[in-house]
Amino acid sequence: MQKKKQKELEVSKKNSYLWGLSLILLLFLTLVIFLYILYRNNRKLSEQKEINLQQKINDIKQKEELSLTKAILDGEERERERIAKDLHDGLGGMLAGVKINFSTWSSNNLAGEKQQEFYRILGQLDNSVSELRHIARNLMPESLLNFGLETALRDLCDFYTRKNLIIDFQPLNINKKLSLSTQLSIYRIVQELLANAVKHSEATNILLQCSQAESAFFITIEDNGKGFQKDVVQPQSMGLRNIRNRINYLQGKMEISTDHDGTSINIELNTHEN
Template sequence: MSEQKTGDIALDHIIDEMVDTVTNSKDEIFEIGEGSRQEYEKLYDELQETKRQVIAYIEEGDQLDQKVRFSRKRLSEVSSQFQKYSEEEIREVYEKTHALQMELSMKREKEKQLRCRRDDLELRLRQLEETIGRAEALGGKISVVLNYLTEDFKHVSDALETAKEKQQFGLQIIEAQEEERRRLSREIHDGPAQMLANVMLRSDLVERTYKKRGIEDAMQEVKSVRSLVRSALYEVRRIIYDLRPMALDDLGLLPTLKKYLATVQDYNDGLTITFATFGKEDRLESKYEVALFRLVQEAVQNAVKHAEAQEIKVKVEIMSTSAMIIVKDDGKGFDTNGKKEKSFGLMGMRERVEMLEGELNIDSSIGEGTIVTIHLPLN
């Protein structure tokens, strides 16, 4: 068997495995969504029944409370005029009053338990709604990826000229996959996973707070849990957005950058981002739009996460034969000769720029902020 034929088979095998993996992931997400939807319907019916029982116990308790008041009044009259009643009559009135009080106490306790169950069901339903929404959104994105793999990516081998090129391309795919998996694993572990674990702990604290300190303190804890869930949801959405911003294909580079920078500013209190464009606003080839977007994204994320910047200025100039990006921040800066220069983010930026035969310059010093300047030729 020729070397080229062997390369074709190897690459086709890799692509088939990728398609199978994505298909299985889509099926698993669908099952999660369906399971959550079935659980939602079950809990919704239980919630309606619980609400009905709460109302019934309230009404029964109110009626019983009136009977207890009347019985107490009767007992007071009998006690004050005991000479008119026999011992048997007094005991009967007392026992009846005591029985009514015990029954009322039991109903009030049952009402309290049902209220707690109702609140728990409402919280779980809200969580399931979010899970169903995330599963549907993620399923839609995976469908796009699967369509790309099955329709477009299957023809990649036809476009490669030699077995050596196909082998290198296959290795690059595997390496990129593994690196992306490592990055996603780190981000999910450090972000949503930690937040959701904290949510579980705080949800237990809500219950204990409710039992010990009452509804007001418990509601404060609920607000704190909501904030944690909102942060986790933002991190999940950010990770999904990082995989591939769909607006880049639909709207182009500049509108997508504008939307992305506005989102970063909204989710980082105290941060101001200014965005300016110069030159042409025509659509570029996909590889250049993706590259320019990722370079701006990485530079901005470095400024937000590592430099702790309060103000970021982004300038993009697109000319007929070249493009220039300038990202300037007022963060804490770093020593460009130190280990920071070897970070994965900067290494990825340098590799991307070198692949497109461009130039990357980083001007920074500790306490003086950072200026990232990128020149790319548009061939």
């Protein structure tokens, strides 16, 4: 009987030991799980902080790049304006004065065939003055400053239209209250696109569509030219770099599709204006 009680006591002690050990293991396992969850949460928090920090760094870089791009573009426009004024008011005025003086002199000193030959040369001078003033207007389009973007783009299309080239301009909902810097950027983009199409595509028809929906401005230009190989285009060419700089400045994007039947370019810009 005593042995039986002693055995039951040993079993009881053993069970208590096992229960205690199980409880310790359970507490240890709970602690491990808690530490793991805490570590995982801290890691996620650290990763999120790293992401937020990187985002802030990217935002700062983007703002710095946009600020630098704006400064460059503004500097270009100021230089264009200065050159245009010098050409139009300075050199253009001087050549116009020379033409008037020559006309007055020829009427008093030349006659017959010599006078006809002189007026032929004077006509060449007159054409040169007209071309000079056209270059000045192209550098700083007066129609844009006086009448707005839509009129300036229409004048630009008229300028590039040739006997064997039709340019169909289709404007839609262009906001007349866009800031001048935005209008200038859009004008320069279209100007470069048209110049490239006229110069390289050998197209006979060009379609230019410009439309606006709230703060989004869309440009589509399509031609029926010979197209080009994308890998042949120099990514650092001056024209393409200028276009991309202005697109980046307006936080936009550009898609180019080209084959032997022609080229299509779609651009979406953010004017930041409603």
